[in-house]
Amino acid sequence: MQKKTACPLDCYDACSVIVDAGKLKGDKLHPYTHGYLCPHLNHFKKRERIAEPKLRGEVVSMETALAHLETLVRDAREGNGILHYRSSGNFGLMQGVTDHFFASVGAALTKGSLCDGAGEAGVVEGRGANRALPPEQIAEADVVMVWGRNVPVTNSHLLPFLKGKELIVVDPVRTAFAESADIHIQLKPGGDLYFAMLLARFIVIEGMYDAEYLAEHGEAFEEYYELTQTVRIKAALDSIGLGLGDIGRVLERLKGKKVAILVGTGVQKYRHGDEVLRAIDAIGTLLGLFGKPGCGVSFLGSSSSGIPSPFAAARRFESKAAAAFSDYDLVFVQGANPVAQMPDTRRVVDSLSKAGHVVYFGLYENETSAMAELVIPAKTFLEKRDVRTAYGHNAMLEMPECETGETGISEYALCTALCTAFDVPLESEAYYLEHFLACGEAKDDKTLVKGREALPYAEGFDTDDGQFLFLEEYDFDFDMEEDYFLVSPKSPRSLNSQFDRESRVFMHPECGFEEGASVRLVSEQGSLELPLAYDDRLLADCVLVYAGTPGVNNLTTSLRSFAGENACYQANKIKVEAC
Ligand SMILES: Nc1nc2c(c(=O)[nH]1)N[C@H]1C(S)=C(S)[C@@H](COP(=O)(O)OP(=O)(O)OC[C@H]3O[C@@H](n4cnc5c(=O)[nH]c(N)nc54)[C@H](O)[C@@H]3O)O[C@H]1N2
Numbered sequence: 191m192q193k194k195t196a197c198p199l200d201c202y203d204a205c206s207v208i209v210d211a212g213k214l215k216g217d218k219l220h221p222y223t224h225g226y227l228c229p230h231l232n233h234f235k236k237r238e239r240i241a242e243p244k245l246r247g248e249v250v251s252m253e254t255a256l257a258h259l260e261t262l263v264r265d266a267r268e269g270n271g272i273l274h275y276r277s278s279g280n281f282g283l284m285q286g287v288t289d290h291f292f293a294s295v296g297a298a299l300t301k302g303s304l305c306d307g308a309g310e311a312g313v314v315e316g317r318g319a320n321r322a323l324p325p326e327q328i329a330e331a332d333v334v335m336v337w338g339r340n341v342p343v344t345n346s347h348l349l350p351f352l353k354g355k356e357l358i359v360v361d362p363v364r365t366a367f368a369e370s371a372d373i374h375i376q377l378k379p380g381g382d383l384y385f386a387m388l389l390a391r392f393i394v395i396e397g398m399y400d401a402e403y404l405a406e407h408g409e410a411f412e413e414y415y416e417l418t419q420t421v422r423i424k425a426a427l428d429s430i431g432l433g434l435g436d437i438g439r440v441l442e443r444l445k446g447k448k449v450a451i452l453v454g455t456g457v458q459k460y461r462h463g464d465e466v467l468r469a470i471d472a473i474g475t476l477l478g479l480f481g482k483p484g485c486g487v488s489f490l491g492s493s494s495s496g497i498p499s500p501f502a503a504a505r506r507f508e509s510k511a512a513a514a515f516s517d518y519d520l521v522f523v524q525g526a527n528p529v530a531q532m533p534d535t536r537r538v539v540d541s542l543s544k545a546g547h548v549v550y551f552g553l554y555e556n557e558t559s560a561m562a563e564l565v566i567p568a569k570t571f572l573e574k575r576d577v578r579t580a581y582g583h584n585a586m587l588e589m590p591e592c593e594t595g596e597t598g599i600s601e602y603a604l605c606t607a608l609c610t611a612f613d614v615p616l617e618s619e620a621y622y623l624e625h626f627l628a629c630g631e632a633k634d635d636k637t638l639v640k641g642r643e644a645l646p647y648a649e650g651f652d653t654d655d656g657q658f659l660f661l662e663e664y665d666f667d668f669d670m671e672e673d674y675f676l677v678s679p680k681s682p683r684s685l686n687s688q689f690d691r692e693s694r695v696f697m698h699p700e701c702g703f704e705e706g707a708s709v710r711l712v713s714e715q716g717s718l719e720l721p722l723a724y725d726d727r728l729l730a731d732c733v734l735v736y737a738g739t740p741g742v743n744n745l746t747t748s749l750r751s752f753a754g755e756n757a758c759y760q761a762n763k764i765k766v767e768a769c
C-alpha cells in the first residue's frame with residue numbers, strides 16, 4: 191500500500207514523498223515536488239544508522255539508556271544546569287517537543303543561528319518582517335537574479351519554475367548554474383555589499399527608480415543614495431574583481447522587467463551579513479519590486495512562520511554558534527553534529543570535553559556521537575508522526591507513520607519518558623499534531639500555512655511606519671590581504687554532515703600546488719590537511735572546502751555576525767602550504 195509523507199531534511203524544497211513497498215519516490219501530484227527526489231532521499235535507506243543505545247561505548251537497552259538520562263538530568267538540575275543543543279538534522283515540527291521538557295526543567299536552549307541568522311536580521315531590519323516569495327510568484331517573473339544560492343544543488347525543485355526566464359547569477363564560483371545563466375557576475379567572496387550599493391547608486395543615476403513606489407514605501411531613498419556615494423566606484427569594483435560593464439550589463443537586463451531576486455546563504459557568511467541583505471533589499475525597493483506580481487526579493491523564509499509553538503518557552507539561552515558547553519553539567523545534543531558543523535572546531539571540542547556529561551540523540555554516528563557518554567538512536571522520519579513546513583515555499587505536509595521497526599525512539603516517546611519522570615505536564619502526540627495541522631488550510635492542489643501571503647508586502651512593509659528602512663551606515667572594508675578566501679558552500683552529495691561527505695579541497699589549476707597531493711590550510715583558528723583537487727570554476731585566490739567536509743571548521747571563527755548572532759563561515763582568510 192502506498193503512503194504519502196514528506197522529506198524531513200534541512201532543505202528549501204520540503205518534498206512530498208510517496209512510500210511504495212518500502213521505496214521512496216517523488217510525489218507526481220504535489221505542485222512543488224514534480225515527481226522527483228534528490229540523491230539524499232533516493233539513497234536514504236542505504237545509510238547505516240545507529241542500531242542500539244550505547245553508554246560509554248557499551249550497548250545497553252533503551253530502558254537503561256533512558257534511566258541513565260533521567261539520572262543525568264536530575265543531577266544537572268541541582269548542579270550547573272543543562273544545555274539542550276538542538277539543530278536541523280530533521281525539520282519536522284515535532285522535533286521541538288523536547289524543547290518543551292527541557293524548558294520546563296529550566297534548561298538553556300539555543301539562540302542565534304549556524305545558517306541564515308545574519309541575512310534574516312538584515313531582512314527584518316529593513317522590511318520589518320521576513321516573508322519569502324512563493325514559487326508561483328517566481329514563475330511569473332521575466333528576469334530572475336539569483337544571488338549566493340546554488341539552485342540545482344540546494345533548491346533543485348525550484349528549477350521547473352525558472353524555465354524560460356532570463357537568469358542572472360551572482361556567485362564567486364562558476365557553478366553549473368552560473369554557467370547556464372545569461373549573465374554570471376563572478377565577484378570575489380564577500381564583495382556583495384559593494385556590488386549591491388553600486389547597483390543602487392546607478393539605478394538612481396540612470397533614473398531607473400520607481401518614484402511613485404518610493405514616495406509611498408521608501409521616502410528615505412535619497413539619503414541612501416548619499417550613502418552609496420561613499421563607495422568609491424573604481425576602487426570598490428577593482429577590489430571585488432568587477433568592472434563598470436558588469437553594473438551596466440545587469441541594469442540593462444533589469445530595466446522595465448518583472449524581476450525576482452532570490453538570495454541564498456552564500457552572501458551572509460560574514461560578520462556584516464545583515465548589511466548585505468539590506469543593500470540587496472534596497473535594490474528591490476528602488477525598483478518598486480515588493481508586493482508586485484512576479485517581482486520581489488526573497489531570502490530563506492522561516493519554516494515556523496505562521497505556526498505558534500505549543501511547547502513551553504525557555505527562559506535561558508546559549509549561543510548556537512559559540513555555545514559555552516563547558517558551563518553545563520549536561521549537554522543534550524539532538525539532530526545536530528556541532529563538533530563538525532559549528533565554527534571553530536578546536537574551541538568546540540575543548541568546551542564540549544569540559545562539559546559534565548554529553549548525550550547525543552540522533553540517527554548516525556559522527557564526530558559528536560564519538561564524544562558522547564550516552565548515545566540514543568532516533569527513529570527515522572518514516573517511523574514516527576510529524577508535520578513539515580518549509581523555508582522555500584508555504585506548503586504544509588503531513589508525515590504519518592509509514593513503517594515500523596524496533597530501532598530507536600521517537601522525540602515524542604523520549605520526551606514522554608522524561609516528562610513522566612519529572613512530573614512535567616505533556617499533551618498527547620495527537621494534540622500537538624492537530625495543533626500544527628490546524629495552522630494549515632487546503633488550497634487548490636496543496637495545503638498551505640495560513641496567513642502566509644501569496645504576494646508578500648502587497649500591503650507595504652511591516653516596519654513601524656510602513657517604510658523600507660534603508661541602510662544608514664555600514665561596517666565593512668574589503669579585506670585586501672594576500673591570503674586566500676575560504677568558500678564553504680553546500681555539497682551535492684551531503685546534507686551538511688549527513689550522507690556522503692566530501693574529503694578534498696578544491697583550488698584553481700594554476701594554484702601552483704600539485705593535484706592529488708595534500709595541502710595544509712591554515713587560519714588563525716587552526717589548520718587542516720586535505721588532498722587537493724583542481725577546479726577551474728574557482729577564482730585564483732579562492733579555496734573551496736564544502737560544508738560537511740570533516741575538519742573544515744578547524745579554519746572558521748567563533749566570532750558571530752554583527753546582527754543575528756550567526757556563525758561566520760567565510761569571515762577568515764586562510765594560508766595554503768604544501769605538506
Ligand atoms: N545538496 C545539499 N542541499 C542543501 C544542503 C546541503 O548541505 N546539501 N544544505 C541545506 C541548508 S542547511 C541550507 S542553509 C541551504 C543553503 O543553500 P544555499 O543558499 O544555496 O547556500 P550555499 O550552498 O552555502 O551557497 C550558495 C552559493 O553561494 C556562493 N557564495 C559563496 N560565497 C559567496 C559570496 O560571498 N557572495 C555570493 N554572491 N555568493 C557566494 C557559493 O559559491 C554557492 O554557489 O541548502 C540546503 N540544501
Ligand SMILES: Nc1nc2c(c(=O)[nH]1)N[C@H]1C(S)=C(S)[C@@H](COP(=O)(O)OP(=O)(O)OC[C@H]3O[C@@H](n4cnc5c(=O)[nH]c(N)nc54)[C@H](O)[C@@H]3O)O[C@H]1N2
Pocket residue numbers: 200277278279280304305306455524525526527528530531532551552553554555556568569570571678679680685686687688736737738742743746759
Ligand atoms: N563550513 C561550514 N559549516 C557549516 C555550514 C557551511 O555552509 N559551511 N553550514 C551551516 C548550516 S547552514 C547548517 S544548517 C548547519 C547544519 O549542521 P547540523 O544542524 O549539525 O546538521 P547535520 O550536519 O545535518 O547533522 C544532523 C544530525 O542530525 C541527526 N538526525 C537526523 N535526523 C534525525 C531525527 O529524526 N532525529 C534526531 N534526533 N536526529 C536526527 C543525524 O544523526 C545527523 O548526524 O551546518 C552549518 N555548518
Ligand code: SF4
Pocket residue numbers: 197198199200201202203204205227228229230231346347
Ligand atoms: S530536494 Fe530537499 S526536500 Fe527534496 S528530497 Fe532532496 S533533501 Fe529532501
Ligand SMILES: [Mo]
Pocket residue numbers: 200304305306
Ligand atoms: Mo542551513
